[in-house]
Amino acid sequence: MADDSVILEKKGAALWITINRPQKRNAMNGDVIAGIANGYRMAHEEASVRVIVLTGAGEKAFCAGADLANAGAAFSMDFSKPNGDLADLMRLSQNATKPAIARVNGVCMAGGMGLLCMTDMAVAADNVxxxxxEVKVGVFPMQxxxxxxxxxxxxxxxEWCITGEPFDAQTALGAGLLNHVVPAAELDSKVDWLISRITDKSPTAIRRGKYAMRAIAAMSFDESIAYTESQIAILSMTEDAKEGLKAFGEKRKPVWPGK
Structure with a gap:
């Protein structure tokens, strides 16, 4: 499943979304944004997909941001539309109920930082x-x-936004942008390890849990504790919860119905 800009490939229980413009440092254009959005939708339509992996083709770039080859197109807006395409992609990602991992294989700049922040977890090579x-070209990383x-x-x-100066993977790790930093040669094995730690868990618990995490993000404590109180009651009635508790009692690995 591929077009010129984005490759969608199912590997086991993971759907890999790969920006396929290595000659442009995987810079974003309209086709890239549409392709990533299509991947997110496909992942949610396929029950067998348990996790999304977002990455860039090649070894040099994850995503260098907007394609500035045509700067007018990069920052143009159709003012008849209330929402922009990148903003809609971010909305789609934040309402997703399947987890996403960023595999940061190379330079991650500008809008690429937005793609990184869209995901739930991130693994980066130590040379990224x-x-x-954006301030270097007269704009700002608004979205x-x-x-x-x-x-x-x-x-x-x-500091990052106002100076526009780059920083390394260890700084990104310390700031909470990344979960793990590894040598480039170990990047895929670390991503596979993280996928395995997700796919053996309850898909229902993760799905409902991500939904709840999104819902309570803007709530006060009193609102969120009342909401989560009702959510744990609902979750306990799912088939996954019943199977998980039964498997625990029988000292065996659960077989998740996903319901």
């Missing part, structure tokens, strides 16, 4: 360089901020 260089502000410390976000 990150950054938000990236919508996700970044809830992940990284405010002081670091301020």
């Amino acid at each position: 360089i990150f950054g938000l260089p 990236v901020l919508a996700l970044l502000q809830s992940i990284a410390p405010r002081r670091l976000v301020n």
Whole structure:
């Protein structure tokens, strides 16, 4: 399943979404955004898909941001539409109920940082360089901020956005942008390891859990505790919860119905 810009490939229980523009450092254009969105939708339509992996083709870039070869197109807007395509992709990712992993194989800049922040977990090669260089071309990482502000410390976000200067993988790890940093040669094995730690767990618990995490993000404590109180009661009635408790009592691995 492929087009010129994005490759969608099912590997076991994972759907891999690969930006396929290595000659352009996997820069985003309209086709890339549409292809990633299509991958997210496909993953949710296929019950056998348990996790999404988002990455870039080649070894040099995860995503270098918007394709600036035609700067007018990169920052143009159809003002008759209330929403932009990248903003809609971010909305789609945040409402997703299947987990996503960023496999950061190379440079991750500007809009690429937005793609990184869309995912639930991230593994990066130790030679990757990150950054938000938009101020160098007279703009600002506006849409990236919508996700970044809830992940990284405010002081670091301020520095990255205002100076536009790059930073390394260890800094990204310390800031909470990444879960793991490994040598480039170990990147795929670490991603596979993380996938395996997801796919042996209850798909129903993860699906409903991600839904709840999204719902309570903007709630006060009193609102969120009341909401989650009702959610755990509902979750306990699912077939996965019944199987999990039964398997625990019988000292065996659960066989998840996914219901």
